[in-house]
Amino acid sequence: MATHQQPQTIIPSLPSYDYQPKLYNGPSLQEVAHLRQEYINPVVSTYYQKPIMIVEGSMQYVFDETGKRYLDAFAGIATISVGHCHPHVVEAVQEQSAKLQHSTTLYLHPTIAEYGKMLVDKMPDNLSKVYFVNSGSEANDLAMLMARVYTQNFDIITLRNGYHGMTGQTMGLTSQNTWKYPIPHNFGIHHAINADPYRGPWSHDDDNIADKYANDVKNLIEQATCGNIAAFIAESIQGVGGTVVYPDGYLKKVLEYVHQANGLFIADEVQTGFCRTGNFWGFEQQGIIPDIVTLAKGIGNGVPLAAVVTTPDIAQAFTQKIHFNTFAGNPVSCAAGKAVLETLERENIQENCATVGNYLLDGLRQLQAKYEFIGDVRGSGLMIGVDLVKNRETKEPDSQLTSQVHELSKYLGLIVGKGGLYRNVLRIKPPLCISKYDANFIVEVLDYAFNLI
Ligand SMILES: Cc1ncc(COP(=O)(O)O)c(C=O)c1O
Structure with a gap:
């Protein structure tokens, strides 16, 4: 049985997954960034101070050009439903x-x-x-x-x-x-x-x-x-x-x-x-x-x-x-x-989504009890928002903290989204095939990031 609890001093590790990404032979991240800057309309923006290049996907995971694996908890903006390259x-x-x-x-x-x-x-x-x-x-x-x-x-x-x-x-x-x-x-x-x-x-x-x-x-x-x-x-x-x-x-x-x-x-x-x-x-x-x-x-x-x-x-x-x-x-x-x-x-995905979604919401609410700056945890199934605030009373949005957590999560192997008018809501919308182990990983990474920042 998976549990949410892990000391936040241990760097969280992704659940094991038996899949070997193909060797990437294409242009480097720097070359791609340069081409994009030269030829693509600048309004087409990227996430992260140092963007990531995603070149392969398998179910709830994606891989960058170095073969590093990430849990994709944003699913190409809530778009991958049954899993990458199902x-x-x-x-x-x-x-x-x-x-x-x-x-x-x-x-x-x-x-x-x-x-x-x-x-x-x-x-x-x-x-x-x-x-x-x-x-x-x-x-x-x-x-x-x-x-x-x-x-x-x-x-x-x-x-x-x-x-x-x-x-x-x-x-x-x-x-x-x-x-x-x-x-x-x-x-x-x-x-x-x-x-x-x-x-x-x-x-x-x-x-x-x-x-x-x-x-x-x-x-x-x-x-x-x-x-x-x-x-x-x-x-x-x-x-x-x-x-x-x-x-x-x-x-x-x-x-x-x-x-x-x-x-x-x-x-x-x-x-x-x-x-x-x-x-x-x-x-x-x-x-x-x-x-x-x-x-x-x-x-x-x-x-x-x-x-x-x-x-x-x-x-x-x-x-x-x-x-x-x-x-x-x-x-x-x-x-x-x-x-x-x-x-x-x-694959009975609706049931998985409801069960893992409730489990994840529960884990995130445990974090809310621990961290004052989590103003609200809300959502349904695998459409979840974590609203970060400077003050629980005034609910003043904390977009800076949200950005920091967003960045750090990426380094730890977790992709989440950012949203809300004030960019202070972590948006968690993974492919609907994620497991409770993935849910644990999401909670552990956020716990680690919140604790460190
Ligand atoms: C609720 C909702 N409606 C409409 C759209 C627009 O969809 P598209 O980007 O495919 O045009 C989006 C995109 O994020 C959305 O979230």
Whole structure:
């Protein structure tokens, strides 16, 4: 039985793993860094003072060019679901690539059809029509358009601190100044108070916290729109914003107000879908059935694939014009998507995610009891945030400490993410196949780093 306890003076070591990375023969880290600096747009940034170069991956681990192994507790930003280079996904992609890589949806192909069925079979009953795209931003952009076309309303409500993508439209939804360029992108979009029990105006100590936050959506509909809206969109748990978990019952109440205003409820499941939260879909935790669901990231285990799933009526309304996307439903991406669903099922990954996720949360909460600067540990399944503060009372974010821990963890063989508007939340979102031994390693590395800094 794995345990969390180890003296923090011993340098933590990765769980053993029987895998030999291939000898790396490519350009050096310095050459690659130089090429990137010369030719890639400088907005494309890297983590760490000295970036790492990841050249190989196997399940929950990645390897740099020297063969050093890391536990990837960020999973390419919550994207590797079943494991890096999972053999079943690799085989499906290789097989399909060798047969046909592209055809477009103008012609029939078995994979998109079979995969479409498999995917909607995982959804609540009425969500039975899927439109494939290539990224989360594209999926949200399309969902906004579908909602506007179906309802013939324009206004969209979303939450402050949310992240929904980087296209012109979705940047309007995204509600953190760090991701918003000074262009007009918010037209018709209104941002409600974030239902954040840790940093928001109401905490779990307040009575009827869910109602209080949901009332702000109601007020916004009444006071900022004509009374009818196209949609409300929210992440089921906020990801980029620092793993914000809404109070129980919040989205259910919001859904009521949205439907009263003839709007549609869009669940952005880009991070929370495919078992990440311990449920198959993140919205299940809030006991709701959305009208539109957007999917990306874990859907393809790293292969570019995304989707918008909705009801037959909403899909039908969209047929009034031609709509086309060149790579949509690409046979290779769909083969990967199919293999991911098969693997989730075969390897009982949802249960692993829930069990190891609870175990890891428990270990992190033990650290919270030990270190005053851990203001909050929150999350669900393997979508976890550790909020670092200068002072537990004021909750002043400590982004410097977060950066230091982030750097040091890398040297110790652990990759985690950083997030939240103030960059003070350690984001832990490993591939869903990690074991309790990996969870122990995460806790031990953070303990070691917290103790040293
Ligand atoms: C919740 C959520 N929605 C949408 C997106 C945008 O996805 P993409 O980067 O694939 O465009 C992201 C990306 O991080 C996300 O976390």
